[in-house]
Amino acid sequence: MLQLQxxxxxxxxxxxxHDFSLTIAEGERVGIFGHNGAGKTTLLRxxxxxxxxxxxxxxxxxxxxxxGEVHRNVGFGMxxxxxxxxxxxxxxxxxxxxxxxxRHDQAALSEVHAVFPLLLERSQQIASSLSGGQxxxxxxxxxxxxxxxxxxxxxxxxxxxxxxxxxxxxxxTQINRTRGTTLVIVEQNVQATLENVDxxxxxxxxxxxxxxxxxxxxxxxxxxxxx
Ligand SMILES: Nc1ncnc2c1ncn2[C@@H]1O[C@H](COP(=O)(O)OP(=O)(O)OP(=O)(O)O)[C@@H](O)[C@H]1O
Ligand SMILES: [Mg+2]
Numbered sequence: 001m002l003q004l005q006x007x008x009x010x011x012x013x014x015x016x017x018h019d020f021s022l023t024i025a026e027g028e029r030v031g032i033f034g035h036n037g038a039g040k041t042t043l044l045r046x047x048x049x050x051x052x053x054x055x056x057x058x059x060x061x062x063x064x065x066x067x068g069e070v071h072r073n074v075g076f077g078m079x080x081x082x083x084x085x086x087x088x089x090x091x092x093x094x095x096x097x098x099x100x101x102x103r104h105d106q107a108a109l110s111e112v113h114a115v116f117p118l119l120l121e122r123s124q125q126i127a128s129s130l131s132g133g134q135x136x137x138x139x140x141x142x143x144x145x146x147x148x149x150x151x152x153x154x155x156x157x158x159x160x161x162x163x164x165x166x167x168x169x170x171x172x173t174q175i176n177r178t179r180g181t182t183l184v185i186v187e188q189n190v191q192a193t194l195e196n197v198d199x200x201x202x203x204x205x206x207x208x209x210x211x212x213x214x215x216x217x218x219x220x221x222x223x224x225x226x227x
Pocket of ligand 1: 039043
């Protein structure tokens, strides 16, 4: 279980998260939505302890997440894929996956290849020459190499064509089904994400304005009016 309680996050004078509390159960698939600047990325950074000015408490399973100790915190089983293509551009696909693992782990590598067969086919391709969607799959594969129990994904489909968006989201959902991995997905592709998560959380100016079943939002005529 991931539990945030009374989080207040600031960047200097800017108060970004306001007394923010959220509990996510094991195996849940949660979509986090909201306009640009709402605080979604800041929320994910709070989850892994990557904020300097942050009060309140974050717990993951039996662990207290300590601010400033990201490396230690992700060691509790959190896989964090930040916004943008986070791959080592000059290395091959195989080298990227190798580096991302905590140690050489053939079982983890086989699992990643099962979810993303393309990463096996393209093992020797230089990452920078992969397409945008393929690089995103590699970034996700890298996060999986540490066998996380929870995946925190910041806009995994940004910049991808609609048909690829659904591919990536389906792959992520497959990880949840086969490994029971908890998913927290920040997304602008609201419709496609709602189809792949159980629960939706909508944030406006650092506060939750909706938290409920994704089916409730899917049924809304004009989704963005809610935001
Ligand atoms: N390092 C920083 N220094 C100063 N202000 C920041 C910093 N990071 C974020 N902010 C500000 O905090 C607010 C929330 O930013 P955040 O990145 O969490 O938004 P977001 O919901 O992820 O937006 P987007 O959809 O554009 O990614 C914004 O007003 C942003 O300008
Ligand atoms: Mg963001």
